[in-house]
Amino acid sequence: MPGFDRVADVYDATRSLRPDVMKRVVDGIVDFVGKSSVIDVGVGTGRFAAPLVRKGLDVTGLDVSPPMITQARGKGVPGLVLSAAESIPFREESFDYAMVVHFMHLPKEWRAALREVHRVTRRGLITVVGDPLGSRPRDTYVRLREERGFRMPGLRWGEREMVEMVPPSLTRELAEYVEEFDPDPWLEEYSAKLHSITWDIPDDVNAQIVEEMRSKLGGKRDVRRRLILSVWDRAQLREFYPEP
Numbered sequence: 001m002p003g004f005d006r007v008a009d010v011y012d013a014t015r016s017l018r019p020d021v022m023k024r025v026v027d028g029i030v031d032f033v034g035k036s037s038v039i040d041v042g043v044g045t046g047r048f049a050a051p052l053v054r055k056g057l058d059v060t061g062l063d064v065s066p067p068m069i070t071q072a073r074g075k076g077v078p079g080l081v082l083s084a085a086e087s088i089p090f091r092e093e094s095f096d097y098a099m100v101v102h103f104m105h106l107p108k109e110w111r112a113a114l115r116e117v118h119r120v121t122r123r124g125l126i127t128v129v130g131d132p133l134g135s136r137p138r139d140t141y142v143r144l145r146e147e148r149g150f151r152m153p154g155l156r157w158g159e160r161e162m163v164e165m166v167p168p169s170l171t172r173e174l175a176e177y178v179e180e181f182d183p184d185p186w187l188e189e190y191s192a193k194l195h196s197i198t199w200d201i202p203d204d205v206n207a208q209i210v211e212e213m214r215s216k217l218g219g220k221r222d223v224r225r226r227l228i229l230s231v232w233d234r235a236q237l238r239e240f241y242p243e244p
Contacts (some may be wrong), residue, residue, distance in 0.1 A: 002070050003031040003196055003199045004041050004044070004064075004065040004067070004121070005065050005066065005067045005068075005201075006067075007194050008065065008067035008068045008070070008071050009043065009067075009071075010194060011044060011045050011047075011068070011071070011133065012045055012047060012071075014189050014194055014195070015047070015102065016047065017176065017227075018179065020177075020181065021175050021177055021225075022051065023229070024175040024227075025048075025128055025174045025175055025227055026048070026051045026052060026055065026176055027055075028172065028174035028175075028198065028207065028229055028230065029048075029052060029057075029099075029126070029128070029174075030052065030055045030056075030057060031110050032126070032172065032229060032231070033057060033096075033097060033126070035058075036058075036096035036097055036123065037058040037059075037094075037095045037096045037097070038052070038057060038058065038059050038060070038095060038096065038097045038098070038099050038126075039059075039060045039062060039088070039090070039094070039095045039097075039098050039099070039120065039121070040052075040059055040060070040061045040062065040076075040098075040099045040100075040101075041062050041085050041088070041098050041100050041103065041117060042062070042063060042085060042101075042102075042103030042106065042114070043061030043062055043063045043068070043069075043072055043077065043104075044063055044068045044071075044072065044078065045068055045071035045072055045075070046061060046071065046072030046073075046075040046077040047101075048099070048128075049061045049072060049075075049077045050072065050075035050077050051115060052075070053076060053077055053078065053096070059077065059079065060079040060080075060081065060095065061077050061079060061080045061081070062080075062081045062082075062083050062085065062088060063080070063081075063082065063083075064082065064084045064085075066082060068234075069082055070167045072203075072239055084107075085103075085107055085113035085116060085117075086107060086109050086112040086113050086116060086149075087116065088116040088117075088119070088120050090120045091120070092120065093118055093119075093120065093121065093122045094120045094121075095120055095121050096121065096122050096123045097121060097123050097124060097125065097126050098117040098124075098125045098126070099123050099126050099127065099141070099158075100102055100117075100125065100127050100159065101127055101128050102158065102159070103158070103159075103160035104127075104150070104154070104155050104161075104162060105154055105155050105156065105157065105196075105197075106154060106158075106196060107154055108153045108154050109154075110154045110155050110228075111240060111241035112241075113161050113201065114237055114239075114240045114241055115241050117237060118234060118237040118238060121234055121237075122234065123233065123234055124169070124231060124233040124236070124237065125231070125232045125234075125237060126229065126230070126231045127159045127229075127230050128159075128174065128227055128228070128229060128230070129159050129160055129163055129227070129228045129230050130160070130223070130225065130226070130227055131226040131227070131228060131230075137186040137187075137190070137213065137217060138195070138197065139157075140188060140213055140216055140217060141195075141197055141198070141209060141213065142156055142157075142197060143217075144209045144212055144213065145197065145205075146210060147203055148205055148208075148209070150200065150201055150205070152197070153200075159230070162230075162232075162240070163230055165239075165240065166232060166236055166239045166240060168230040168231050168232050168236075169228050169231055169232060169233045170229075170230070170231040171228050171229065171231070172228065172229040173226060173227075173228055173229075174227045174228060174229050175226070175227045176224065176225070176226045177224070177225055178222050178223070178224050178225070178226075179222070179223065179225060180220060180222055180223075181221055181222070181223045182210070182220045183213070183214070183217035183218065183219070183220075184208050186213075186217070187210055187213060187214060187217075190206070190209070190213070191206070191207070191210045192208060
């Protein structure tokens with residue numbers, strides 16, 4: 001995913017949770033994981049791994065983008081590995097849990113990635129799934145690109161789609177909050193092609209999509225958000241991919 005190399009410096013600014021919400025999410029993950037070891041698949045800039053490490057968790061980060069790894073290292077994430085999720089360079093059952101957050105829409109071979117997660121974990125997979133209870137610009141962009149014939153190469157809705165495919169063995173609400181939704185920054189980011197769902201779209205088509213989004217997203221307003229910890233036990237992971 002070389003596109004992430006060029007957005008590593010702005011990634012956190014375009015995808016971060018506000019501090020009080022992030023604290024609740026991190027505390028909830030720590031409360032569930034305890035002293036278990038975790039591999040953060042698609043660690044990115046260490047947005048989640050860094051605060052988890054500061055809380056004392058044993059976290060190893062894996063990512064395919066060297067600049068993203070550099071960002072994570074700068075935040076103090078000690079165990080970082082440059083590798084694709086489809087070929088994780090660890091022995092069977094090396095970790096208690098794998099963690100994926102805002103990642104599973106990226107791998108084209110997402111079943112291969114989940115097969116690797118199954119192989120290297122002892123207990124299963126955890127994620128944080130966002131329930132927007134309001135506008136989600138990414139959903140609008142995906143629908144508009146697909147209307148124009150540009151199908152998503154992997155899971156369209158990422159971890160949310162996984163929840164629908166195989167119900168998790170455990171879910172736990174981590175945070176519910178209200179925030180102001182302002183479509184203008186999102187439209188600027190999509191126009192500048194700072195999000196992965198724009199990278200395979202021709203510039204002229206991307207401009208058309210962004211213009212149509214202006215009318216669909218409306219103006220500023222408050223929206224309610226909810227973030228949910230979702231856990232699949234190791235046996236459930238086999239349900240995502242056929243037996244070899």
